[in-house]
Protein backbone atom coordinates (compact mmCIF):
# COMPACT_ATOMS: atom_id res chain seq x y z
CA UNK A 1 0.00 0.00 0.00
CA UNK A 2 1.31 3.44 -0.83
CA UNK A 3 -0.18 6.87 -1.03
CA UNK A 4 -2.79 7.36 -3.72
CA UNK A 5 -1.59 8.27 -7.18
CA UNK A 6 -2.68 9.92 -10.33
CA UNK A 7 -6.18 11.26 -10.49
CA UNK A 8 -7.21 10.16 -7.04
CA UNK A 9 -9.27 12.74 -5.20
CA UNK A 10 -7.64 11.65 -1.95
CA UNK A 11 -4.97 13.73 -0.27
CA UNK A 12 -1.58 12.65 -1.51
CA UNK A 13 1.90 11.84 -0.27
CA UNK A 14 2.88 14.52 2.25
CA UNK A 15 6.47 13.85 3.13
CA UNK A 16 6.46 10.14 2.55
CA UNK A 17 8.83 10.63 -0.37
CA UNK A 18 7.61 7.95 -2.67
CA UNK A 19 9.57 8.36 -5.86
CA UNK A 20 7.37 7.71 -8.84
CA UNK A 21 8.47 6.03 -12.02
CA UNK A 22 9.48 8.48 -14.70
CA UNK A 23 7.01 7.61 -17.44
CA UNK A 24 5.84 10.67 -19.34
CA UNK A 25 2.22 10.46 -18.20
CA UNK A 26 2.77 9.62 -14.56
CA UNK A 27 1.64 12.30 -12.17
CA UNK A 28 3.77 13.07 -9.15
CA UNK A 29 3.35 14.68 -5.73
CA UNK A 30 4.53 18.17 -4.90
CA UNK A 31 5.69 16.76 -1.54
CA UNK A 32 8.24 14.52 -3.27
CA UNK A 33 8.25 14.87 -7.04
CA UNK A 34 11.50 12.99 -7.71
CA UNK A 35 14.51 11.42 -6.06
CA UNK A 36 16.15 14.82 -5.53
CA UNK A 37 13.43 16.97 -4.02
CA UNK A 38 11.34 16.48 -0.89
CA UNK A 39 9.26 18.79 1.24
CA UNK A 40 8.61 18.80 4.97
CA UNK A 41 7.06 22.28 5.04
CA UNK A 42 3.93 21.30 6.98
CA UNK A 43 5.46 19.03 9.60
CA UNK A 44 4.41 18.96 12.31
CA UNK A 45 0.93 20.18 11.40
CA UNK A 46 0.72 22.64 14.30
CA UNK A 47 3.48 25.27 14.15
CA UNK A 48 3.89 28.99 14.86
CA UNK A 49 2.52 31.37 12.24
CA UNK A 50 5.13 32.29 9.58
CA UNK A 51 7.35 29.35 10.57
CA UNK A 52 9.95 28.71 7.86
CA UNK A 53 12.52 25.90 8.10
CA UNK A 54 15.15 28.11 6.47
CA UNK A 55 15.31 30.08 9.73
CA UNK A 56 16.32 26.96 11.66
CA UNK A 57 18.61 24.99 9.36
CA UNK A 58 21.38 24.35 11.88
CA UNK A 59 19.19 23.00 14.67
CA UNK A 60 16.92 21.11 12.26
CA UNK A 61 19.88 19.30 10.69
CA UNK A 62 20.92 18.06 14.13
CA UNK A 63 17.34 17.10 14.94
CA UNK A 64 16.84 15.18 11.69
CA UNK A 65 20.11 13.29 12.17
CA UNK A 66 19.19 12.36 15.76
CA UNK A 67 15.66 11.35 14.76
CA UNK A 68 16.94 9.04 12.02
CA UNK A 69 19.43 7.45 14.41
CA UNK A 70 16.79 6.93 17.15
CA UNK A 71 14.28 5.50 14.69
CA UNK A 72 16.76 2.85 13.58
CA UNK A 73 17.32 1.59 17.12
CA UNK A 74 15.81 -1.78 18.11
CA UNK A 75 13.21 0.08 20.23
CA UNK A 76 12.28 3.21 18.25
CA UNK A 77 10.45 6.00 20.07
CA UNK A 78 6.67 6.05 20.21
CA UNK A 79 5.40 9.15 21.95
CA UNK A 80 3.13 12.10 21.12
CA UNK A 81 4.49 15.18 19.40
CA UNK A 82 5.63 17.73 21.96
CA UNK A 83 5.87 21.40 21.08
CA UNK A 84 6.67 22.29 17.50
CA UNK A 85 8.97 19.42 16.58
CA UNK A 86 8.20 15.84 15.68
CA UNK A 87 10.53 12.96 16.51
CA UNK A 88 9.40 11.17 13.33
CA UNK A 89 10.65 13.87 10.95
CA UNK A 90 14.13 12.98 9.81
CA UNK A 91 16.61 12.16 7.08
CA UNK A 92 15.34 9.37 4.89
CA UNK A 93 18.70 8.47 3.40
CA UNK A 94 22.18 8.13 4.80
CA UNK A 95 23.43 11.07 2.70
CA UNK A 96 20.92 13.44 4.29
CA UNK A 97 19.47 14.58 0.97
CA UNK A 98 15.83 13.67 1.48
CA UNK A 99 13.82 14.70 4.53
CA UNK A 100 10.41 13.33 5.38
CA UNK A 101 8.22 11.28 7.65
CA UNK A 102 9.90 8.16 9.03
CA UNK A 103 6.46 6.73 9.90
CA UNK A 104 4.93 7.15 6.43
CA UNK A 105 3.75 3.93 4.72
CA UNK A 106 6.33 4.47 1.95
CA UNK A 107 9.08 4.09 4.52
CA UNK A 108 7.62 1.07 6.24
CA UNK A 109 6.65 -1.44 3.61
CA UNK A 110 3.12 -0.05 3.36
CA UNK A 111 2.41 0.11 7.10
CA UNK A 112 1.19 3.52 8.24
CA UNK A 113 2.76 4.17 11.65
CA UNK A 114 1.83 7.83 11.96
CA UNK A 115 -0.67 7.25 14.73
CA UNK A 116 2.34 6.73 17.01
CA UNK A 117 2.76 10.50 17.36
CA UNK A 118 -0.76 11.03 18.66
CA UNK A 119 -2.01 13.22 15.80
CA UNK A 120 -4.02 10.37 14.38
CA UNK A 121 -5.41 11.04 10.93
CA UNK A 122 -4.35 14.70 10.95
CA UNK A 123 -0.89 13.73 9.67
CA UNK A 124 -2.33 11.70 6.80
CA UNK A 125 -4.96 14.29 5.94
CA UNK A 126 -2.93 17.51 5.93
CA UNK A 127 -2.18 18.86 2.45
CA UNK A 128 -1.31 22.44 1.61
CA UNK A 129 -3.22 24.39 -1.04
CA UNK A 130 -0.21 24.46 -3.39
CA UNK A 131 -0.03 20.68 -3.23
CA UNK A 132 -3.76 20.33 -3.94
CA UNK A 133 -3.48 22.59 -7.00
CA UNK A 134 -0.39 20.68 -8.15
CA UNK A 135 -2.30 17.38 -7.87
CA UNK A 136 -5.04 18.79 -10.11
CA UNK A 137 -2.61 19.57 -12.96
CA UNK A 138 -1.94 17.25 -15.87
CA UNK A 139 1.32 15.31 -15.80
CA UNK A 140 2.91 17.53 -18.46
CA UNK A 141 1.87 20.69 -16.62
CA UNK A 142 3.37 19.33 -13.41
CA UNK A 143 6.70 18.69 -15.14
CA UNK A 144 6.61 22.15 -16.69
CA UNK A 145 6.08 24.09 -13.43
CA UNK A 146 8.45 21.93 -11.39
CA UNK A 147 11.32 23.44 -13.31
CA UNK A 148 10.94 26.58 -11.17
CA UNK A 149 12.19 24.58 -8.17
CA UNK A 150 15.02 22.86 -9.99
CA UNK A 151 18.10 22.31 -7.85
CA UNK A 152 16.55 23.28 -4.50
CA UNK A 153 17.64 21.09 -1.61
CA UNK A 154 15.05 19.89 0.92
CA UNK A 155 15.37 22.99 3.15
CA UNK A 156 14.89 25.44 0.28
CA UNK A 157 12.26 23.27 -1.40
CA UNK A 158 10.27 23.23 1.88
CA UNK A 159 10.49 26.98 2.40
CA UNK A 160 7.56 29.16 1.36
CA UNK A 161 9.98 32.05 0.98
CA UNK A 162 12.50 30.22 -1.20
CA UNK A 163 10.40 27.85 -3.29
CA UNK A 164 8.50 29.86 -5.94
CA UNK A 165 6.04 27.00 -6.45
CA UNK A 166 4.30 27.83 -3.16
CA UNK A 167 3.38 31.19 -4.68
CA UNK A 168 2.88 30.35 -8.35
CA UNK A 169 0.64 27.32 -7.80
CA UNK A 170 -1.90 29.48 -5.97
CA UNK A 171 -2.86 31.03 -9.32
CA UNK A 172 -4.82 27.82 -9.75
CA UNK A 173 -5.36 25.24 -12.45
CA UNK A 174 -7.03 27.49 -15.04
CA UNK A 175 -4.51 30.34 -14.99
CA UNK A 176 -1.56 27.95 -14.86
CA UNK A 177 -3.04 25.93 -17.73
CA UNK A 178 -3.34 29.05 -19.91
CA UNK A 179 0.28 29.98 -19.29
CA UNK A 180 1.76 26.51 -19.68
CA UNK A 181 -0.08 26.20 -23.02
CA UNK A 182 1.34 29.54 -24.12
CA UNK A 183 4.85 28.43 -23.10
CA UNK A 184 4.43 25.14 -24.96
CA UNK A 185 3.41 26.97 -28.13
CA UNK A 186 6.45 29.29 -27.89
CA UNK A 187 8.97 26.70 -26.68
CA UNK A 188 9.58 28.54 -23.38
CA UNK A 189 10.71 26.96 -20.13
CA UNK A 190 8.89 27.92 -16.91
CA UNK A 191 11.83 30.14 -15.97
CA UNK A 192 11.58 31.97 -19.26
CA UNK A 193 7.81 32.28 -18.87
CA UNK A 194 8.00 33.98 -15.45
CA UNK A 195 10.76 36.24 -16.72
CA UNK A 196 8.33 37.38 -19.43
CA UNK A 197 5.37 37.46 -17.02
CA UNK A 198 6.88 38.67 -13.73
CA UNK A 199 3.48 39.32 -12.16
CA UNK A 200 3.13 35.55 -11.72
CA UNK A 201 5.87 35.60 -9.07
CA UNK A 202 5.39 39.14 -7.76
CA UNK A 203 5.02 38.87 -3.96
CA UNK A 204 2.87 42.03 -3.99
CA UNK A 205 0.25 40.34 -6.19
CA UNK A 206 -1.20 37.64 -3.95
CA UNK A 207 -2.56 34.99 -6.36
CA UNK A 208 -5.65 34.17 -4.33
CA UNK A 209 -6.68 37.83 -4.30
CA UNK A 210 -6.17 38.22 -8.07
CA UNK A 211 -6.85 34.76 -9.50
CA UNK A 212 -10.54 35.39 -10.21
CA UNK A 213 -9.79 38.50 -12.28
CA UNK A 214 -7.05 36.68 -14.21
CA UNK A 215 -9.44 33.80 -14.93
CA UNK A 216 -12.09 36.20 -16.22
CA UNK A 217 -9.60 37.90 -18.54
CA UNK A 218 -8.06 34.70 -19.85
CA UNK A 219 -11.38 32.91 -20.29
CA UNK A 220 -11.96 32.32 -23.99
CA UNK A 221 -8.93 34.43 -24.88
CA UNK A 222 -6.87 32.69 -27.57
CA UNK A 223 -3.69 33.27 -25.52
CA UNK A 224 -2.53 35.56 -22.71
CA UNK A 225 -1.42 38.95 -24.01
CA UNK A 226 2.04 40.31 -23.18
CA UNK A 227 2.69 41.06 -19.53
CA UNK A 228 2.24 44.82 -19.71
CA UNK A 229 -1.18 44.54 -21.30
CA UNK A 230 -2.35 41.81 -18.98
CA UNK A 231 -1.22 43.64 -15.85
CA UNK A 232 -2.89 46.81 -17.10
CA UNK A 233 -6.11 44.91 -17.65
CA UNK A 234 -5.91 43.24 -14.24
CA UNK A 235 -5.53 46.63 -12.55
CA UNK A 236 -8.32 48.13 -14.63
CA UNK A 237 -10.66 45.25 -13.86
CA UNK A 238 -9.82 45.49 -10.16
CA UNK A 239 -10.55 49.23 -10.11
CA UNK A 240 -13.91 48.61 -11.75
CA UNK A 241 -14.84 45.91 -9.25
CA UNK A 242 -13.70 48.07 -6.33
CA UNK A 243 -15.81 51.00 -7.57
CA UNK A 244 -18.83 48.71 -8.00
CA UNK A 245 -18.33 47.45 -4.49
CA UNK A 246 -17.99 50.94 -3.00
CA UNK A 247 -21.09 52.23 -4.75
CA UNK A 248 -23.41 49.22 -4.53
CA UNK A 249 -22.54 47.20 -1.44
CA UNK A 250 -25.69 47.31 0.70
CA UNK A 251 -24.03 46.15 3.93
CA UNK A 252 -23.44 42.70 5.33
CA UNK A 253 -26.68 42.36 7.28
CA UNK A 254 -30.15 41.41 6.09
CA UNK A 255 -31.99 38.20 5.50
CA UNK A 256 -30.20 37.43 2.23
CA UNK A 257 -26.68 37.88 3.60
CA UNK A 258 -24.44 34.82 3.44
CA UNK A 259 -20.83 34.11 4.26
CA UNK A 260 -18.99 34.71 1.02
CA UNK A 261 -17.16 31.37 1.12
CA UNK A 262 -20.52 29.61 1.47
CA UNK A 263 -22.28 31.49 -1.34
CA UNK A 264 -21.80 28.67 -3.85
CA UNK A 265 -20.38 30.99 -6.51
CA UNK A 266 -16.98 29.34 -6.71
CA UNK A 267 -13.78 29.45 -4.71
CA UNK A 268 -12.05 32.00 -6.95
CA UNK A 269 -14.81 34.60 -6.62
CA UNK A 270 -15.03 33.96 -2.86
CA UNK A 271 -11.27 34.47 -2.50
CA UNK A 272 -11.44 37.69 -4.54
CA UNK A 273 -14.28 39.13 -2.45
CA UNK A 274 -12.68 38.14 0.86
CA UNK A 275 -9.01 38.81 0.15
CA UNK A 276 -9.17 41.64 -2.39
CA UNK A 277 -12.32 43.51 -1.39
CA UNK A 278 -12.07 42.58 2.31
CA UNK A 279 -15.72 41.48 2.52
CA UNK A 280 -16.63 38.26 4.33
CA UNK A 281 -20.40 38.47 4.35
CA UNK A 282 -22.75 39.92 1.76
CA UNK A 283 -26.26 39.48 0.30
CA UNK A 284 -26.32 36.75 -2.34
CA UNK A 285 -28.02 38.95 -5.00
CA UNK A 286 -25.24 41.53 -4.58
CA UNK A 287 -22.57 38.86 -5.06
CA UNK A 288 -24.32 37.68 -8.24
CA UNK A 289 -24.46 41.27 -9.53
CA UNK A 290 -20.78 41.72 -8.77
CA UNK A 291 -19.99 38.49 -10.61
CA UNK A 292 -21.98 39.65 -13.65
CA UNK A 293 -20.31 43.05 -13.54
CA UNK A 294 -16.78 41.62 -13.47
CA UNK A 295 -17.61 39.21 -16.27
CA UNK A 296 -19.06 42.03 -18.39
CA UNK A 297 -16.02 44.24 -17.83
CA UNK A 298 -13.64 41.38 -18.61
CA UNK A 299 -15.50 40.69 -21.86
CA UNK A 300 -15.18 44.31 -22.87
CA UNK A 301 -11.47 44.32 -22.10
CA UNK A 302 -10.98 41.12 -24.07
CA UNK A 303 -13.02 42.59 -26.90
CA UNK A 304 -10.65 45.56 -27.02
CA UNK A 305 -7.71 43.25 -27.44
CA UNK A 306 -5.32 43.76 -30.25
CA UNK A 307 -3.38 40.47 -30.15
CA UNK A 308 0.35 40.84 -30.34
CA UNK A 309 0.27 44.62 -29.98
CA UNK A 310 1.82 44.62 -26.50
CA UNK A 311 -0.91 47.12 -25.50
CA UNK A 312 -3.64 44.50 -25.42
CA UNK A 313 -5.85 45.84 -22.65
CA UNK A 314 -3.81 48.70 -21.24
CA UNK A 315 -5.11 50.80 -24.14
CA UNK A 316 -8.68 50.17 -23.07
CA UNK A 317 -7.77 51.14 -19.50
CA UNK A 318 -6.29 54.47 -20.53
CA UNK A 319 -9.49 55.40 -22.41
CA UNK A 320 -11.68 54.52 -19.44
CA UNK A 321 -14.61 53.78 -21.72
CA UNK A 322 -16.57 51.41 -19.54
CA UNK A 323 -17.07 53.45 -16.41
Ligand code: SF4
Nearest residue numbers: 031039041042127128
Ligand atom coordinates in the same frame (compact mmCIF):
# COMPACT_ATOMS: atom_id res chain seq x y z
S1 SF4 B 1 3.88 21.84 2.68
FE1 SF4 B 1 2.64 21.06 0.97
S2 SF4 B 1 4.14 20.22 -0.49
FE2 SF4 B 1 5.17 20.44 1.50
S3 SF4 B 1 4.93 18.43 2.51
FE3 SF4 B 1 3.23 19.73 3.17
S4 SF4 B 1 1.57 19.24 1.73
FE4 SF4 B 1 3.48 18.50 0.80
Ligand code: SF4
Nearest residue numbers: 043044086089101123
Ligand atom coordinates in the same frame (compact mmCIF):
# COMPACT_ATOMS: atom_id res chain seq x y z
S1 SF4 C 1 4.32 11.90 12.14
FE1 SF4 C 1 5.17 12.25 10.12
S2 SF4 C 1 3.58 13.41 9.03
FE2 SF4 C 1 3.13 13.56 11.23
S3 SF4 C 1 4.15 15.45 11.91
FE3 SF4 C 1 5.56 13.75 12.27
S4 SF4 C 1 6.83 13.69 10.44
FE4 SF4 C 1 5.04 14.89 9.92
